[in-house]
Amino acid sequence: MEQLSGGDMIVRALEDEGVEYIFGYPGGAALHIYDSIFKANSVPHILVRHEQAAAHAADGYARATGKPGVVLVTSGPGATNAITGIATAYMDSIPMVVISGQVQSHLIGEDAFQETDMVGISRPIVKHSFMVQRTEDIPSIIKKAFYIATTGRPGPVVVDVPKDLTHPEHKFDYEYPESVSMRSYQPSTKGHSGQVRKAARLLLNAKRPVIYAGGGVIQGEGSELLTQLARKLNYPVTNTLMGLGAYPATDRQFLGMLGMHGFYEANMAMHHSDVILAVGARFDDRVTNTVSKFCPGAKIIHIDVDPASIAKIVPVDVPIVGPVTTVLKDLDAQIDQQQASSERTMPDAEAIADWWSQIDNWRAAHGLWHGRRYGESDLIMPQDAITALYEATNGEAYVTSDVGQHQMFAAQYYKFDYPRRWINSGGLGTMGFGLPAAMGIKLAMPDAEVACVTGEGSIQMNIQELSTCAQYNVPVKIVNLRNNYLGMVKQWQDMQYDSRYSESHYASSLPDFVKLAEAYGHVGMEIKDKADLEPAIYEAFAMKDKLVFLDIFVEPDEHVYPMHVAPSGAMKDMWLSKTERT
Amino acid sequence: MRRILSVLMENEPGALSRVVGLFSQRGYNIESLNVAPTADNTLSRLTLTTTGDDLKIEQITKHLNKIIDVVKVVDLTEGAHVERDTLLVKVRAEGAQRDEVKRTTDIFRGNIIDVGPATYIVQLTGPIDKLDSFLSALGEAEILEVVRSGVAGMARGEKVLTI
Numbered sequence: 001m002e003q004l005s006g007g008d009m010i011v012r013a014l015e016d017e018g019v020e021y022i023f024g025y026p027g028g029a030a031l032h033i034y035d036s037i038f039k040a041n042s043v044p045h046i047l048v049r050h051e052q053a054a055a056h057a058a059d060g061y062a063r064a065t066g067k068p069g070v071v072l073v074t075s076g077p078g079a080t081n082a083i084t085g086i087a088t089a090y091m092d093s094i095p096m097v098v099i100s101g102q103v104q105s106h107l108i109g110e111d112a113f114q115e116t117d118m119v120g121i122s123r124p125i126v127k128h129s130f131m132v133q134r135t136e137d138i139p140s141i142i143k144k145a146f147y148i149a150t151t152g153r154p155g156p157v158v159v160d161v162p163k164d165l166t167h168p169e170h171k172f173d174y175e176y177p178e179s180v181s182m183r184s185y186q187p188s189t190k191g192h193s194g195q196v197r198k199a200a201r202l203l204l205n206a207k208r209p210v211i212y213a214g215g216g217v218i219q220g221e222g223s224e225l226l227t228q229l230a231r232k233l234n235y236p237v238t239n240t241l242m243g244l245g246a247y248p249a250t251d252r253q254f255l256g257m258l259g260m261h262g263f264y265e266a267n268m269a270m271h272h273s274d275v276i277l278a279v280g281a282r283f284d285d286r287v288t289n290t291v292s293k294f295c296p297g298a299k300i301i302h303i304d305v306d307p308a309s310i311a312k313i314v315p316v317d318v319p320i321v322g323p324v325t326t327v328l329k330d331l332d333a334q335i336d337q338q339q340a341s342s343e344r345t346m347p348d349a350e351a352i353a354d355w356w357s358q359i360d361n362w363r364a365a366h367g368l369w370h371g372r373r374y375g376e377s378d379l380i381m382p383q384d385a386i387t388a389l390y391e392a393t394n395g396e397a398y399v400t401s402d403v404g405q406h407q408m409f410a411a412q413y414y415k416f417d418y419p420r421r422w423i424n425s426g427g428l429g430t431m432g433f434g435l436p437a438a439m440g441i442k443l444a445m446p447d448a449e450v451a452c453v454t455g456e457g458s459i460q461m462n463i464q465e466l467s468t469c470a471q472y473n474v475p476v477k478i479v480n481l482r483n484n485y486l487g488m489v490k491q492w493q494d495m496q497y498d499s500r501y502s503e504s505h506y507a508s509s510l511p512d513f514v515k516l517a518e519a520y521g522h523v524g525m526e527i528k529d530k531a532d533l534e535p536a537i538y539e540a541f542a543m544k545d546k547l548v549f550l551d552i553f554v555e556p557d558e559h560v561y562p563m564h565v566a567p568s569g570a571m572k573d574m575w576l577s578k579t580e581r582t
Numbered sequence: 583m584r585r586i587l588s589v590l591m592e593n594e595p596g597a598l599s600r601v602v603g604l605f606s607q608r609g610y611n612i613e614s615l616n617v618a619p620t621a622d623n624t625l626s627r628l629t630l631t632t633t634g635d636d637l638k639i640e641q642i643t644k645h646l647n648k649i650i651d652v653v654k655v656v657d658l659t660e661g662a663h664v665e666r667d668t669l670l671v672k673v674r675a676e677g678a679q680r681d682e683v684k685r686t687t688d689i690f691r692g693n694i695i696d697v698g699p700a701t702y703i704v705q706l707t708g709p710i711d712k713l714d715s716f717l718s719a720l721g722e723a724e725i726l727e728v729v730r731s732g733v734a735g736m737a738r739g740e741k742v743l744t745i
């Protein structure tokens with residue numbers, strides 16, 4: 001059998017896993033591994049400028065491709081810098097394997113140079129973690145790490161490796177295991193058939209149904225099945241922020257996003273529904289508004305691969321634990337069977353038609369895509385910038401975002417027709433996510449258009465990655481909606497703090513982003529006039545091999561609407577503009 | 583309502599911290615905790631008492647099951663079960679109290695396992711209410727130190743928690 005050092009084993013195992021990129025940053029405790037990377041020259045490594053960006057880049061890669069992202073960092077600050085990125089992946093259930101160097105075994109616990117208890121510090125934000133104790137265990141631990149990260153409800157797995165175990169002179173047998181079996185980890189592979197039958201009956205008897213689909217549908221590759229099912233039933237669909245693209249946005253049955261900044265028609269339909277089919281969604285507080293007032297007349301069917309997500313927030317009538325694909329297939333078959341049975345259970349056509357006419361009335365009244373205009377200004381409206389981006393990219397770009405108003409505008413106005421195209425930090429809400437995530441996606445799919453929608457606050461949280469983009473020639477397009485404020489903070493300060501802008505204003509100290517982009521060897525464009533918006537975006541995307549930083553000056557006083565009335569409001573309670581509410 | 587959860591988990595480093603971390607992270611309460619390897623030394627058995635309504639206990643159970651190192655979780659309070667806690671208490675045993683403490687210990691079927699010139703250590707095993715009653719029955723005797731093992735429990739009869 002082949003004899004390899006611990007460092008070589010790690011690189012070979014990544015190769016055996018089919019890893020396309022390692023995103024990382026070297027340092028003392030990881031140097032043996034880095035030497036193995038150099039010598040093997042097999043898996044490309046992307047040297048980021050900050051470990052947080054390594055995790056976000058791997059995360060973006062994973063979200064867009066469905067394959068696990070791989071991160072390599074050193075001990076101490078390398079590990080702690082990666083923490084925000086790992087937490088981001090954890091909150092959104094993204095498959096990721098993080099390998100962290102650790103100080104030598106005999107120094108652990110002695111407060112050695114660059115020592116931190118990585119397994120301890122990452123414990124609440126990982127699906128699982130391993131501390132390697134013997135070099136011989138490395139192949140099986142890495143195999144398990146990938147298995148755990150990618151199966152069941154996906155998530156990040158940390159493998160912490162003390163430096164002495166990767167020493168080049170200590171060689172052991174290497175064989176990469178073909179399969180894993182763990183008595184303590186057996187994710188569900190199929191939903192309970194009795195529950196599926198109940199769900200089918202409930203759905204077919206619904207009069208005011210809504211399908212509420214979340215990020216789990218995208219992660220679980222269930223978009224196509226969900227779309228088929230919804231179309232067969234002619235039931236309306238709403239997607240969560242994480243679920244955008246799970247159902248095609250331009251389809252007539254799509255109600256838009258739901259929740260805090262969800263569409264009027266989506267939130268109204270949810271509130272007034274009698275049956276909700278929740279798929280791969282987790283009733284997040286940004287969706288439900290006040291839980292005790294959540295959808296009072298609705299019976300809830302909840303499909304999720306993670307039993308702990310079911311009935312965590314809201315009591316559920318028909319819980320189904322299982323992967324969305326198998327459960328949706330079974331549900332679809334069950335619906336056919338019940339329709340063909342002697343009882344011939346069919347949806348109540350009249351009731352469903354009434355429901356649609358009610359929904360159409362809501363759309364006509366306040367639907368964002370149905371003629372409702374936001375405020376007017378001499379300046380560019382942020383929504384128009386997103387619409388221009390949508391047009392220029394035929395609605396087919398991979399769009400990453402940071403966190404804040406620009407994120408909500410992108411979610412509302414870029415109509416995502418395909419899964420895995422909308423890449424944002426929904427759960428943790430991490431500013432600084434967008435650029436490194438875009439980098440990871442563009443590396444995975446060099447021919448695809450990749451745009452990072454951001455704001456001048458967020459972009460500065462990982463702007464150093466402009467350098468990484470220069471090194472590896474990653475021509476993403478940065479769409480900076482510049483309003484000179486921390487926009488979402490300002491919106492809340494306008495709404496709840498009498499416009500006292502506590503620490504949300506920095507206009508006088510912002511850099512010249514055009515020059516900054518140029519300093520890194522990229523292209524910068526400043527857009528101030530409405531007339532320049534569309535041509536500039538087209539021009540930027542025509543520069544296929546250039547990173548273009550579009551610094552778009554937008555109306556600073558615009559707010560994101562609709563917005564849930566909180567605290568104590570229900571789904572249906574929304575601000576529709578600065579002056580109107582439901 | 584008080585519940586006793588029995589958890590079978592991999593005898594791996596860090597497994598216990600994942601269980602304990604889960605409770606603090608999600609705001610659940612641990613009243614007592616007892617953990618030791620089983621006859622199969624690759625497995626540890628952990629017994630944990632906590633309080634909560636059905637919904638909360640269901641969530642705790644689900645989250646415990648989600649921990650990769652956890653093999654099985656059972657709520658012992660759902661069925662007939664036995665539970666035992668062991669108490670060691672060091673009491674001042676001087677003058678009249680020396681006899682009094684001995685008598686109370688006998689009544690509760692405890693054992694005096696250490697005799698000092700002015701102190702006893704009493705060992706008592708039983709369900710927690712028995713232990714609590716014993717402590718209050720000590721009355722005027724001065725309690726110097728108390729240590730309890732935490733509840734350990736098992737389902738009665740044929741039911742077995744194993745892999």
